[in-house]
Amino acid sequence: xxxxxxxxxxxxxxxxxxxxxxxxxxxxxxxxxxxxxxxxxxxxxxxxxxxxxxxxxxxxxxxxxxxxxxxxxxxxxxxxxxxxxxxxxxxxxxxxxxxxxxxxxxxxxxxxxxxxxxxxxxxxxxxxxxxxxxxxxxxxxxxxxxxxxxxxxxxxxxxxxxxxxxxxxxxxxxxxxxxxxxxxxxxxxxxxxxxxxxxxxxxxxxxxxxxxxxxxxxxxxxxxxxxxxxxxxxxxxxxxxxxxxxxxxxxxxxxxxx
Ligand SMILES: Nc1ncnc2c1ncn2[C@@H]1O[C@H](COP(=O)(O)OP(=O)(O)OP(=O)(O)O)[C@@H](O)[C@H]1O
Ligand SMILES: [Mg+2]
Numbered sequence: 001x002x003x004x005x006x007x008x009x010x011x012x013x014x015x016x017x018x019x020x021x022x023x024x025x026x027x028x029x030x031x032x033x034x035x036x037x038x039x040x041x042x043x044x045x046x047x048x049x050x051x052x053x054x055x056x057x058x059x060x061x062x063x064x065x066x067x068x069x070x071x072x073x074x075x076x077x078x079x080x081x082x083x084x085x086x087x088x089x090x091x092x093x094x095x096x097x098x099x100x101x102x103x104x105x106x107x108x109x110x111x112x113x114x115x116x117x118x119x120x121x122x123x124x125x126x127x128x129x130x131x132x133x134x135x136x137x138x139x140x141x142x143x144x145x146x147x148x149x150x151x152x153x154x155x156x157x158x159x160x161x162x163x164x165x166x167x168x169x170x171x172x173x174x175x176x177x178x179x180x181x182x183x184x185x186x187x188x189x190x191x192x193x194x195x196x197x198x199x200x201x202x203x204x205x206x207x208x209x210x211x212x213x214x215x216x217x218x219x220x221x222x223x224x225x226x227x228x229x230x231x232x233x234x235x236x237x238x239x240x241x242x243x244x245x246x247x248x249x250x251x252x253x254x255x256x257x258x
Contacts, residue, residue, distance in 0.1 A: 012075065014039045014171065014203055015060060019069035022055055029055050031227030033069070037171075042197055042204040044214050046249070047224035053207045054098055056224065057173045060205070061093050062086040074170075091119050094164030094172040098179075098207075100156045102148040102163075109135070109144040112162045119167060134166040138192065154185040161189070165196060171203040172196065178210055190216045211250055215239075223249070 013036035020033040029052040037043055045053050058064040059071055062078050071078045073089055081089075102111050112131045121127055135141040138158040148156060157177055164172050174193065178186040190213050196202045208214060214221060214235070221238045223231035223246065231238065231246060238246060248254075 013037055013072075014074055016072040017056075017059075017069070018071075020056070020059060020066050020071065021068040022052070022059070022064065022066055028227055030059075030066075033224070033227075033229060035222060035229060035232070037203060037205060039170075039203055040197065040201050041219045042193065042206065042217050044218035044221050045205060045207045045224065046209070046214060046221060047230070048249075049209075051224045052227060053224055054175055057095075057175055057205065057207065060173060061090060061095050091115075091167055092170045094167060094169035096157075096160045096164045096172070096174045096177055098175040100160035102156060102159055104148050106148075107144065108140065108146050108148070108151070108159050111148065111159055112144075112166050115163060115167045130166055131162075134162040137165065137196075138162045139188075154181045154189075157181065157185075157189065161192065165202075168200070169202070171205070174204065174206045174208075176207050176209070178208060178213055186210060186213060187216075193217050211252065 015035075015037035017033055017035040020030050021028075022030040033056060045056065047053055055064060059066060059078075060073070062081065066079065074092075076089065078086070078089070103114070106114070109131050112134055113127050116127050116130060131144070132141060135144055138161050140155060140158050140162065143151070143155065148159070151159065161174070161177065164174070177193070178189050181189070193204055193206060194217055197204055206213075206217060218235050221231065221233060221235060222229055225245070231241065231243070233241075238250070241247065
């Protein structure tokens with residue numbers, strides 16, 4: 001019997017990645033990634049170090065270009081776009097670099113203002129109020145005149161997050177937002193990620209090695225291994241996976257004996 005017609009057509013994914021391949025010289029990093037990201041979800045990307053998680057994120061924002069395969073952003077193919085054509089799409093994306101990548105010669109407030117100025121916003125009052133709002137979200141408004149060198153690691157990460165959200169992006173890509181932070185600051189940032197999702201319906205992609213964070217924030221988990229998507233499912237499916245590699249990953253077991 002033919003399937004009954006569905007009442008509503010399936011919404012097309014916000015981000016659609018197909019057959020993505022990327023090598024650096026002879027090193028094959030991404031070897032056929034297929035991945036859909038839906039609007040409003042928090043997708044957590046995990047996997048061993050050096051598997052290409054950051055490389056994948058950089059393709060979504062068009063900082064790296066695929067050797068083969070395609071990336072669609074809200075129905076627009078990123079492949080072959082010039083920097084000028086990418087600019088309006090990039091404004092819809094917030095990106096937290098793995099090392100926060102702040103400008104050392106700019107104050108906290110100037111760092112956070114940077115994407116607004118890049119986007120051509122010139123009104124100083126508007127810039128000031130949006131920077132203030134973003135700094136309040138990460139609870140750093142009292143530190144806005146400081147230079148990055150005088151911030152703690154956790155504060156630097158939060159400045160990076162403020163800079164990622166100040167342009168009110170539709171999607172935020174977080175590359176290890178809590179690496180190297182204490183458990184309390186980690187919890188604050190995890191809550192912040194969820195708050196942004198709830199308050200602004202932001203779509204989030206979060207790379208993390210912190211398994212506690214994974215289960216706190218993920219709607220869906222994707223694991224990269226050997227250049228492909230090794231696992232794609234819910235936190236419960238990950239937790240109950242019979243796969244020994246996944247169970248070792250969750251438990252933090254290396255398989256080494258001392
Ligand atoms: N621009 C580049 N040129 C050459 N090699 C690169 C470049 N960018 C990444 N690589 C290589 O690609 C591989 C994957 O790097 P990537 O940074 O994506 O790993 P990762 O999964 O994010 O790891 P980690 O969890 O340690 O951050 C690494 O071997 C890295 O050296
Ligand atoms: Mg990385």
